[in-house]
Amino acid sequence: MRYLPHSDADRASMLATIGAAEVDSLFADVPDSAHLKGPIEGLPRMQSEIEVERHMSALASRNTGTSAAVSFLGGGAYRHHVPAAVDHLIQRGEFLTSYTPYQPEISQGTLQMLFEFQTMVSMLTGMEVANASMYDGSTAAAEAMSMACRVTGRNKSIISGGVHGHYRDILATQAKWTTQEVLLAPVDAQDTEDLTALIDANTACVMVQNPSSFGHLRDLSKLAEACQAKGALLVVIVTEVVSLGLLASPGSMGADIVVAEGQSLGNPLGFGGPYVGLFATREKYMRQMPGRLCGETVDANGKRGFVLTLSTREQHIRREKATSNICTNAGLCALAFTIHLSLLGEQGLKKLALLNHAKAVQTAEKLEAAGLRVINTGFFNEFTVDLGKPAAALVDKLAEKKILAGVPASRLYPEAKEVENLLIIAATELTTDADIYQLAEVLK
Amino acid sequence: MRYLPHSDADRASMLATIGAAEVDSLFADVPDSAHLKGPIEGLPRMQSEIEVERHMSALASRNTGTSAAVSFLGGGAYRHHVPAAVDHLIQRGEFLTSYTPYQPEISQGTLQMLFEFQTMVSMLTGMEVANASMYDGSTAAAEAMSMACRVTGRNKSIISGGVHGHYRDILATQAKWTTQEVLLAPVDAQDTEDLTALIDANTACVMVQNPSSFGHLRDLSKLAEACQAKGALLVVIVTEVVSLGLLASPGSMGADIVVAEGQSLGNPLGFGGPYVGLFATREKYMRQMPGRLCGETVDANGKRGFVLTLSTREQHIRREKATSNICTNAGLCALAFTIHLSLLGEQGLKKLALLNHAKAVQTAEKLEAAGLRVINTGFFNEFTVDLGKPAAALVDKLAEKKILAGVPASRLYPEAKEVENLLIIAATELTTDADIYQLAEVLK
C-alpha cells in the first residue's frame, strides 16, 4: 500500500524488538468476540491511484457543476472567482498538514495568519474582536445564541424571518433540546417585519440577517437601539461577506455580535462545505466568546510573536464549564479567506462588491424588462422574484437545460406556503451577459 | 495591474529620489525613432484572471485531449499516470521559482535533487555518469552526436532507420549546417537493418533507438562490439524510459552514450513540451559531456553538500570552447521525473513496465484476433500494424469519433512511401479493456 512505509522485513524486526509474535498479538486486549481475524468482508480491496481517480471522476461527471451551467444560485453559498494564488498557497504542506498551533515556536506561520484573519474579520464586521473561526456561518449563529444567553443571563432569542432557513432550523434544534428558547418570527419575504415590539426583559438577543435571505437590505440602527434599551444583544448574520465591501458594517449599526459565512472569499462552493464561520463581538464580551483566539505577545528575547490565548474559555481547559465544545475549527478555510482578502485589499474588495451589485442590478433589470416582478426595494447581489407559480417545479425543469435559475424560497422555507412562488436569484462577478440573457429568456 | 506592487505614490517618490521627472526620462538612451510614446496599438489591454481564464479555457475546449478520447498515441511521447504527489511537489515555490543553483549554500534543495536525478539516470541507463538534464530527448541526441565527434575526433555519424523521425531530422539539420556528417540509414520499419557494415574509420558514432520507432527490440551487444572494434561510439536513444524497467539497459549492452526522453516519468504530454532530456555516458568521457553537472563535496564545516561542478566545460566559463551552448536546461521536468521515480522505486518501475507491456500485448492480441497484422516480433509497449491502406487518412477519420488510433508512420517519415500503411500503436497502464475493444472494432 503506497502510503505505508513498512516492508515485511521492517515489521518482523520491529516485532522482534517488541517481543511479540505478530501484529495481532498487540491487540490482545480486544475481546475475542470483537476481534476480527482479517479484513472486513463486503468492502473493496486496495486500489491504485488510477482506479480511484476513475471512480471519483465518474461520480463527479454525474453532477452538473455550476461552471458547466448557467447559475444564479445563492442562498448562503456564492460562486465567486478564487484567484489561483489562493489555492496554491493553502496546499503548501506547512499549512495543509500542520495541527492547531499548540507549540507556538514552530507554529508562527499559522498563528500570525490567524492574527491577520482576526484583524480582518474585526475590520470587515466593524467589531472590536473576532475569533480564529467557527465551522461555518450557521453553527456560528448557534454559538452566538448561546453566547447571548451567557452574556445576558436570559434565555429567549428572537429570530428574524429574514434569516436563512437552515440557520433558523439549527437555532430551533438547539432551543428544542436545551433550556434556550427561540421565537421564530414569520418568514419575512416582503421585508415588512418589525421585531422591536417583541423584545422584552427576557430577550437574550435579536438575530437578524443582512442582506436578508430574500436579499433585502436593512438599516439596523433602530433595532440596535431597541435591543440596547431592553438589555438584549443584537446579533447580525451575514451570509454573503462580499456585501461588506459595500454595505455599512453591522458594527457601525450597533451590532453586539456578528456572525458570518466566509465561504465567498477563498472557498469553493464544494456542495456546501467545508466553509468558514466568522465570529466577532465587542471587546467587553471577549471572554464569553467561543472558539480559539490568537493573541500577540513577545518571546524570551523580546521579539513579537503570537500564541493561542484566553484558553480558559475552552473545553480543553474548562471542560464542562467551557463557553463551547468546539475544538477543530475551520483553519484552512480561514487561511483561504485571509489570502483572498489580502489579495483584494481595501479597494479590491470594494470593487468586487460593486461589481457584484452591478451584475445583480443588470440581472434584475433584464428580468423586469422580461416582465418579471422583483420584490426588493434594495438589494446587494441577490434578490427575489415572484414567478406567479411554484418556483421549485420550474427550477427543476430548467436544470435539465443546465440552467440553475436560483433557489426556490420553498427549498429554504418549505413550511411557508406563501413563499412558494418566490425565486431567490444571485449574481456575482462571474455572471455573464449571456447568462443573464438566457435566464431572462427562460423566465419570461 | 495585480502583479505590479507600486502605487502611483510609490513611483513618484522613487522618481524624486532618482531625480527624474518621469519614468520615460529613464529611457533617455533609446533613440527617439524607436521610443514609443505609449502602449503598443493593436494588442488587448490588461485583463482580469476571470477574463484570461475564460479565454484560455475556450482555447483548451477546442482540443480533444487524450483523456477525453481513446488514445493509442506514442511515437516518442507517452500518456502515463503521474501520481498527484508529483505535481504538488514541483509547484512548491522553492522549486518552481528558484534559478539555477549558482549559490550552493541556499540551493541545496535543487542541488541534492539533481544529484539524485543524475544517480537515477545513471542507474536506469546502466551508465557511469549522467548530467543534470538537457532540453529533451531529441536535442540530447544532437548533443550526443557532437560529443561523439569531439571524443573520437571524427565527424561522420550513422543514424539507424529505427530512430524517431524528428530526431533524424534534427541530426540532419545539424549536419547540414556544420562540419558534422550523417549517414541516415533507410527507414527500418521491418527491423531488418544491419549497420555494422557501414562503420568505418571515419565513424564517430552509430546511433540507434531501442525500442525502435516502430517498437522493435534489439540486442545491441553485437553492434557495440562492432563499434568498439572500429573506435566508434555507440549512442543509444530511448524515447520511452519506462521500457528501462523491463529491458536490459543500454549500458549493459555496451552503449557509450545514452540519451533518452524522460517525459514518460512525471511529465504530462502537454502537446510536446517541455520535456526532459537524459544524457549519460562513461566516466572517461565525463569532461566531454554537455550541460550542467552536480557534484558532491563538503562545506567549510566538513558536512556533505552539493555544488555545480566541472563548469569549465560550459559556455559561461569556456565561451567559444564550451562543449555546448546550453544554459537553461529542464530542471523542473527533471524534478518531476525524479519524484515520480522515487515514488516508483525499483519494484514500482519494474511493475509499471510489466503492466505497460501486458497492456500492449493485450492490444496486439485483440488486433490480431480482429485480423490485423502486427509486424513486430518483440515489442515493449508500442508496436506497428500494417493496415493495408494509408494509415493517416484512417487516423484522421477516427479522430472525429474521438479515437486516436495511433501515430501513422507517415507522420514521422513522410518521405518513406513504403511505411504509408503502417500505424504505430502504443499502450500504457492507462489503456483500458474498453479502449482496446473500441480500437479493435474500428480497425477490423
Added chain:
Amino acid sequence: MSMNTQGRPTAPDLKVANVNDLPETVLGHKGLVFEEKLLFEQSSPGTCGVDLPLAPMVKSRLHVLKARESIGLPELAEPQVIRHYTRLSQKNYAIDTGLYPLGSCTMKHNPRLNEKMTRLAGLADLHPLQPASTTQGALQLIHELADWLMKLTGMPAVAMSPAAGAHGEYCGMLAIKAAIADKGEAKTRTKVIVPESAHGTNPATAASLGFTVVPVKAEADGRVRAEAVKAVLGPDVAAIMLTNPNTCGLFERDIIDIAMAVRAAGAYFYCDGANFNAIVGRVRPADLGVDCMHINLHKTFSTPHGGGGPGAGPVVLSERLAPYAPVPFVVKTGETLRLIEQTTEKEAAKSIGRLKGFHGQMGMFIRALTYCLSHGADGLWQASGDAVLNANYIASQLKTIMSQPYAGYCMHEALFDDTFLKDTGVTTLDFAKAMIDEGYHPMTMYFPLVVHGAFLIEPTESESKQAIDDFIKVMISLAKRARAGEADHFAAAPRFTPRARLDETRAARQPVLRWQASTLSKSGG
C-alpha cells in the same frame, strides 16, 4: 486533540540572556529564515492583488443603507501576498516536514490524491442547493462513504452532517437525549458518566445539553472497570461517554460488559471515536455494543488538519438511535438519490432536526472516500496494524529510560508520565521544547490529565522504521541529558526556532487580538 499548555502558562525570563543576542543581521533575517512583518505593515495603498472585469454602469439599487465606512484592509500586489504566506508557511512544523507524534491527533500522511479529487470539476463547483437531479454523483459519493463508515463500524446508520468531532458529540448526545425523551424519561435521566481521562469536548458537550457530568475513575491499569460504571449507573443516567481506545492509548478491556450494563440500565453508550485509527478495519464498534460514535475524518481518514481545521465528524448510530438522526440525509431508492432536508418529511419524523447549514463537510467526504478506496479493507487492516506496531515499538524502547504509567501493550499511542524527570528540574514542557530543537514536534503533553506530566506519543502508521528509530534515538538522548542534570539545556529550549519561548501569561493578561493602525506592538526583527 488539544493540549493544555495553557494549564501551565510559561512566563519566560524577558531579560536578554546574552548580549550576543543583539540583532545579528540588519533586518533580522538569517539566511533562509526570514522575519516577516504583518501584512498590515506592508500595505502600499493604491496597489491591489486582484484585477476585475469592469463593472457595467447601472443605477444602484442599494436603497436605504448608509455607505460602507473605511475598512482598513491592507493593499498589496500578488507577488507580495504570495511571498508573505510562503514565508509564514515556513515557520510551521507539519507532517510534510517531519514526524508529528501528537497523541490523540493522528497526524498521519495526508495524500495529495485526496486534494486532487476534491478539486474535480463537478465536485468543487457544485452548489449545495442545486436540484437533486444535477447532483446525483455527489449524493452517491456521500452514500458510498456512509456505506464504508457503517461497514467499518458494523453500525446500521450514520449521520453525516457534523462538522468535527465535538460537533459529532453534540449530534450523538442529542440523539440520545431525543431517544430518552421519546421514552418519557427526559426529566429523570439527566446524568452522563464521563471518565476522568476524557477529552475536554466530552464534558463540554454533555454540559452544553444540560446534562450533569458524573466522573468515573480508571483503575491502576488505566482502564475503566465495568464495576466502577455499574456503581454510578442508575435510572438517572442518560449515557456514558467512553473513549475507546481510551486517551491513555489503551483498549478498554471491559468495554463489552460496560456496554451491556449501560444498556441494561436503560442508558446509552456514546463512544468517542477519536482514536478509531488504532482499530479501524480490525474491530467493529458495533461488536462492542456502542450506541453511537463520532469518527473524526480528519484523523482516521486522513483529511488534512489544516492548522486547526476543517474536519468532519460523522456519527454512526445503533438501531435504537437511528430514527433520531439529524437532517439532512441521503436516501437511495433504486438508482435515484434524494436528500431528506426537513423534519416534516416522513423519513425524518423523529429526527432531532438540523445541526448545520447544507449537507455536511463534503470536501472532507471526498477525501475520506478517496482514502477508503485507496486502502481498501485490506489496506485499512494493515494501516491500523502498523499504527499499533509503531506505538508499541516506541514504547518498548523508551519504557526503560522514560516512565510508563501503565504496563502492557498499548494501542496506537505510547503514554509516559514525568516520573523519570523527578528531581531533574526538567518539566514535561521543557522536555517538549528541547525536542523542538532536535527537529521534532513534541508529543501531546499534560493530557490525559489523569497522568502526571503526560507524554502522549502517537507516531501513526505513516512513519518509517528509520524515522522512528531516529526519533527514539533523540528521545533517549534527551532523557539521558535530563537525568544527567542538564536542566539548563532544557530551560533555554528552544534555541533554533524563529521564536524562543513565548510569554503566554502576558498574552492572556493583556490580550491583543488584532492589529491596529495605532498599535504599540513593535515589529518583528
Added chain:
Amino acid sequence: MSMNTQGRPTAPDLKVANVNDLPETVLGHKGLVFEEKLLFEQSSPGTCGVDLPLAPMVKSRLHVLKARESIGLPELAEPQVIRHYTRLSQKNYAIDTGLYPLGSCTMKHNPRLNEKMTRLAGLADLHPLQPASTTQGALQLIHELADWLMKLTGMPAVAMSPAAGAHGEYCGMLAIKAAIADKGEAKTRTKVIVPESAHGTNPATAASLGFTVVPVKAEADGRVRAEAVKAVLGPDVAAIMLTNPNTCGLFERDIIDIAMAVRAAGAYFYCDGANFNAIVGRVRPADLGVDCMHINLHKTFSTPHGGGGPGAGPVVLSERLAPYAPVPFVVKTGETLRLIEQTTEKEAAKSIGRLKGFHGQMGMFIRALTYCLSHGADGLWQASGDAVLNANYIASQLKTIMSQPYAGYCMHEALFDDTFLKDTGVTTLDFAKAMIDEGYHPMTMYFPLVVHGAFLIEPTESESKQAIDDFIKVMISLAKRARAGEADHFAAAPRFTPRARLDETRAARQPVLRWQASTLSKSGG
C-alpha cells in the same frame, strides 16, 4: 543568465573554526531546519510509493532481449518521498521567498494563474502527434502568442520551437547561415562579431556553427560604438551578436547605426533578447533594425525558472530571415490552423530544418500567453517602466557607497564593480555570501566579465518599494562594514545557511557525480 563563480573557485578552510561547531543536536536538525539524507540512504526495500492495477496475464512478447539487470533504485512509500522533497525544497532560496536580484536572469514574479492554465484538460493531456483537427485550440494558442511576440517586437515572423535562449541563438544563427548560403557567401562570411561583455552562450553558439568569433570592445560608457563595429565589419563577417539592453544593463545608444552598418556590409544583426524585459512594450526591436532576436519566455514572460529550466526561446525574424525559419510552424488559413512539419512542404522550402522534437515548449507558451493577456499592452508598458524605475532607484542610492563603472541611467539592472572594496580584503564573492546571511540571494557576480568583480543587480518590476528599501539598507550596511575593515565578517559568511561555503575545488578535482551503494561519502549531519 549564468555566473562564473566557477571562474574563481572557492576552497574554504576546512578546519572546524570553533569547537562550538560540534553537532548541537543529535541528528543535526535545528528546529525547523532539517538535515536530509539522500533518498538512496532512506530506502526500505519492499516498500513502494505507487500502487498499480494488476497486470493482465499475457504471454510476454519481449523476444530477443536479455532481462533487465538490477537497477538500484531506492524504495520508499509516498509519505517519505513527500517529506524528502518538501524538506529539500526548504533549502532553496526562491522568488516566492525573497528578493532575487540576479542580474540578466529577470527573477520576476511567476503568477500561479500561468500554472493553472497549463494544467487545463485539453492542454495538459494533448498528445503532440494528434491529428490537427483535434488540436485547433492548441495551434490557435501558439498562433496568438506568436502574434503577441511579433507585435511586441515589430518583427514579421517568429520561430517558436527553440527550447531556451541558447537554443534560440542556435536557431537564429542557423537562419543567418542559411541566408548567407542562399546568397552564395557560405564560404566567405565566416566571422561573427561579439562584444566582450556578451553572455557565454553567444560565442559558444557562434563557434558551434563553425563561425570565428571576433571580439569588439565597448567604450568607457559601457556601450559599443558604431565605429568600433564598422572597424571589424567586412565581407567576411556573417553577423554581429549584440545584446540590447546589454549585459551591463545599458541601452546601446548606437544600435540603429550599428544595425545600418551591419546591413550595409551584407551581414546580419542577431540581437540577444535576454534583457528584453527592460523595454518590452516600449521599444520594438524591429525599429532598431535587428534581424533576429531570441526571447527568453522564462525571463520577460514570467515562465518559471524551475531551478534551472525548462525555458523557451522563440526567435523573431526579419523579412529577410523569415523564409529560413525552422519547422514546425503554424499556418492559419481562414479559421483552420495547420502545422507545417516538413521541409518538403512548400511553405518550408527554404527552412533550415527541424531543431527540436515536436512543436516547441508548449507549456511555456501557455504561461507566456497567459502573462501577455493578463498584462495587456498597457500592463507591459507599466511593467518595463517599473523594472527600469526599480533598477535606477537602487543605483541612485547605492552609487555613492558602492562604485559604478558607468554613469547615467541604467535600464533594468544596476551594475557596480568592486572598486569600493579595494584594500578591504573583501571580495565580491565574500560580499555575496554576507548578503545570503542577511536574507538575500546575491546579485549576479563576476559577470559581465568586462567589469572587475561585477555586481549586477536586477530587481525586476515585481518588488515593492518597501522590499527595495530594505534591500538598499542591507547593501549600505554591508558596504560600510566592508569599508570599516570587518573582512572576517565576510570571510566567514554565510553562517546561517544549511551549509557553510562549499569546497568547489574538491568537487571539481575529485568529481563525485552520483551516489553509490558503496560510496565513501559520509552522510549529512
